[in-house]
Amino acid sequence: MATFFVSRLKSERDTSPIASGPQETPPMYELNGLSGEWLPLLLTYTNPKHLNSVTKSITGMAKTEMEAKLFYRKPLVVFVLGGPGSGKGTQCPKIVEHFGFRHLCAGDLLQAEIESESENGKMIQNFKKEGKIVPSEITVKLLQQAMQQSDNKRFIIDGFPRNEENRAAFENIVRIKPEFVLFFDCPEEELTKRILNRNQVTLLHILVAESLPMHLFTTFSVFLKGRVDDNIETIGKRLKVYFETTLPVINYYNSKGKVQKIDAQRSIKEVFEDVKSVFAKLRPVARVGSTK
Ligand SMILES: Nc1ncnc2c1ncn2[C@@H]1O[C@H](COP(=O)(O)OP(=O)(O)O)[C@@H](O)[C@H]1O
């Protein structure tokens, strides 16, 4: 079977526009657990932009789906979880800056969907207002699209998965398990204080903007719109959802030894020191993407 497969790959390589396309690093495919003789053939498929067509192309050649998947070098994913207001959105840009990850915030992707006035926008807005979790297929699709569109293959996914259904949907559809889960642990009282403060800051901005001439006000108000869910009523609902449905997901990953817990109650700087030491231990870039 191996000989058959190699010869099919050779003929595909000779004729495929992908194979003769630009060679980009890092290599996207490697042979995991198979004979080394196949490696040079597959290293010709290195252009991330051709990911989908390559996968399809390989699927066409492989005798089984499983064979095709063996060639796909998976991205590295870290989930960033913690209650609303625990500091996920504050710390993630720092991780990007220091460690070169691509930051995907599930809440921001959903917000962009609301603002694009897409078919699902109104429905997402209603879930958000109620502090409820948007159906998994919508969020997973947005995350998957964002991952496919990125040239970076290392992602921090912030604010997801929020429940068991989210977790299972991501693992089943995207077929990637997180390298680890960064968990910002913060008491409820502190979370409430921070979220209310976040909204007050926004309100203050709007008041300032309102005293400006009309054209400046219009510009400002677009940037400084308050969050529909940072009010005391919705905060209560979001915290309930967090403790009842997101904490069990964190516990699940903890039982697999995958949680890196950070004490998020300290200053932003102190929290980042801990975050840094977690990411510094990460396996080197060259090994990123093994299919384990
Ligand atoms: N370590 C911290 N100490 C005090 N305030 C913080 C800290 N981290 C974040 N904040 C503030 O708390 C609010 C919520 O933080 P944010 O990063 O938006 O949380 P999340 O993304 O987890 O909802 C923001 O106003 C932010 O400036």
Ligand SMILES: O=c1ccn([C@@H]2O[C@H](COP(=O)(O)OP(=O)(O)O)[C@@H](O)[C@H]2O)c(=O)[nH]1
């Ligand atoms: O994977 C997600 C992420 C967010 N949300 C919705 O978006 C809201 C805001 O989430 P975000 O992560 O932006 O803010 P946080 O609650 O962490 O402050 C949540 O309450 C949910 O209604 C969701 O349904 N699924």
